[in-house]
Amino acid sequence: MMDAGFPSDSRARAAFDAAARCGVQQVEFAFVDSASTRVVVAGGVVESLEERHDQGLGVRVWREGRQGFAFTSDASAAALARTLETARDLASFAAPDPVQRPPSPSAPASFAPRNRDPALAEFPLQRKIQLAHDVESSARAFSPEVDRVRKAMYRDLDHTMQIANSEGLATVASLTRAWLSIEAVAQRGADQRTAAYADWALGPTGLAPERVGRTGAARAMERLGARPGPTRRAPLVLHREVTAALLEALSPAFSGLRALRGRTVLQDQVGRQIGAAHVTLVDDATLDGAWGATPVDGEGQTTRRLTLVESGVMRGVLHDCYTARRFGVAPTGHALRPGYDGPPGIGAHALHLRPTGETAPELLARAGDGLFITELMGLHTVNPTTGEFSLGAVGREILPGGELGGPVDQIAISGSIFSLLGAFEAVADDLEFLIGGAGGATVLLAEAPVSGAAPETKDP
């Protein structure tokens, strides 16, 4: 949401006045105001209810091509002055770079993704609590073997960021989100398994507690009796949530800053084939229905659709204003600023793959005798510099014809961004944007090594 009235905002005016008083000419202010509610239910009772409210200011100051950053959560004039002085003094220590200066205003967005549900502000606390209860009761009603949950949760967020800088840039972006999640536990004898599921909407009225509860319960049930799979090569089908998580983990490899500093294996790959011909990877913050939809990025630049990989050929790099200047290209609107307490970084908003025209069941049928990977463990160990990964996995056997067989666990899959994108055989038409950012679709991969139990080894 763009707010033309913001430049006259008294808070911004006071901030620019304070900057002038401490001798700062090039400056950017990012005011963040964030309110959230979190209700956790387990065992039929509310375990915790948290209401958070955070406000703060992040300040970037530039002096002769040197940048300094400081932040405060104190709204007083004295804290503002102290924060400006700190940013100014820190800038004097940074290395000069002629292209380091405040972002210029960009052309206003010609679109406005639906990003707010005005009903959130009026939604009563008691109904939020009831949504969390409904998630848990739906899970426990699913089967007697689902006799408890780790937690059933309702959460919401109302977040506003105002950015103003000395170049005349002034933007306001505001969003609401509400989501329900469950971690259900299924038990059969001594075997106990857990599984999670979450779903989101712009506001609480768009949530479906019964579906969330039942899905979490069904997933936990499916894992009962899981055994380590054997070490072998197998075709893999990735659940759409797994696809999204992998894309998110590998996305830093597309960062312009990493390319600038030689910290990504994708440096100098633009124009080259880095994946199979079916792979078209897009980041699009302008999409309605994407968690990461936003009209402006963390520097106030208008966002747009950016193709990173087209038919297997790398086409794009994620830039903020600084890296765009260094590369001599236009900013792509990929500065991310999660809060006021850090300078913006670079990242994707709504990564997703273009479908290749098949359904998820059709992909499973093509992968006969393969593995359906439903969860990865250790995603934070993915190496964005080398693009390599080696991850724990759980999933299910795929039977000939595409039916799902027994559950497997304690297996590991390894590869690199090249081997992964090169192994794509098909992307299903079930794209869904998940909490956190990336969109996932079911994907079929060509045969890949799967590590598991040695054939001669009994269970430990």
Next chain:
Amino acid sequence: MTQSISEHPDPDLLRRVLDQALANGGDFAELFLECTDAEVLLWDDGKLDRASSGRERGAGLRVIDDDLDWFANSNDVSADGLLALADRSARNLACARAKEAQPLDPPPATGADDSPDEASIAEKISRLVFADRAARDHDPRVTQATLSLSTVRRRVLIANSSGGLFDDRTPMITFSAAVVARAGGRLCSGREATSASRGWEFLSEAKVAEVVRNAARIACVQLEAAPAPSGTMPVVLSSQAGGTMVHEACGHGLEADFYLKRLSIYTGRLGQKVASGKVSVVDDGTLPGRRGTSRIDDEGLPAQRVPLIDKGVLVGLLHTRRTARRLRAAPTGNGRRQSHHHLPIPRMRNTFICPGEDDPEEILASVPDGLFVAHVGGGEVDIVSGNFVFHCAEAYRIRRGKRAEAVRDATLTGAGPAVLASIDRVGRDLGWGEGTCGKEGQHVPVSHAQPTIRIPALVVGGAEAPGERPR
């Protein structure tokens, strides 16, 4: 919160806030005031790339009513702001049950730490220049070093309706190095970090050099490393690998919230054998200067040394006030929270497998064919099934009892209790690692350690194709 609120708390104001929070009932109210000053210098591409600094202050107020935690936080820590926060909590408390409040003890129960050594920004930059040179001098194949030096000063004041009033100051200094090495068309990276609850004196040139050289070595070793083998094999975890395995495979399952909700694989097994008789595990929040050390936890209770597993028998859990009361156990001082935005939950501090009696060299020599893990990256555990995974940042094949060629991108996965039960050799050495542990969306500093240990059979996930494993 200004500095003065921690040094000169106004007991009358705190009392009014707590009384107001309990105005509509509740068993217990607790006000958590926090002020954290943080400074981060980021060195990249041979220069100071980014310098940032700031202050985060705020208050978290919780009211406990039976098994329910009501919590709210705010950045407004003025008297009016705190009373408004209390008013909000009281309004939200549906099940009103008035309790008689206790008077606050006027003097804080704990004192403040001695001020840690400070350094000027110029001194810190000079240390980063030294580190950058050390990384590049290590090997001509090093092409990039990204270095981060952060210092944090955290002050907290905790007041509760039982009359407790506690304050504490915790310093934290962290230095991390991410080094990139390139040879031919191959790009590899190595990471290493060191961190302590201490001041500038911790970060000597020798310490910085050790960290960057380790990161550079790991990056360069990976350049020549073969794909890791895949399959099940004996694994020797070096003491230098740090204690990620004990943290993931065992520690989380012994946090009492999981135990209490029958979510932990260890639930109901107190007093039972849960690991090999060679394995004893301790969590110790009192070790001077360690990353998980502080005088008190975030509920005001003193940090302790907590035996968890004694010669294979489960003897203890990690508690908050609430879980200790529910399980009728003594509190252990493990109620930790990331900041005033969060409720305290049971967390590890400095967790380790105690040294055993075996010679580390002899443990390696005992394995004819397997994997030697020299350095561990991150890990993750599924509490309910006990399945864990962790990534090997530096690993080597073992051939005929000797460390052989390096292998890259190995991941180890297994079931925690089964792996702990199978450990059959425990070295007399002990090596520490530092990390940041995430749970329930909260991240807290921890450290972990272990001796050299042998696990007879563990799943190794690598990119080497099955059947290619050399015999």
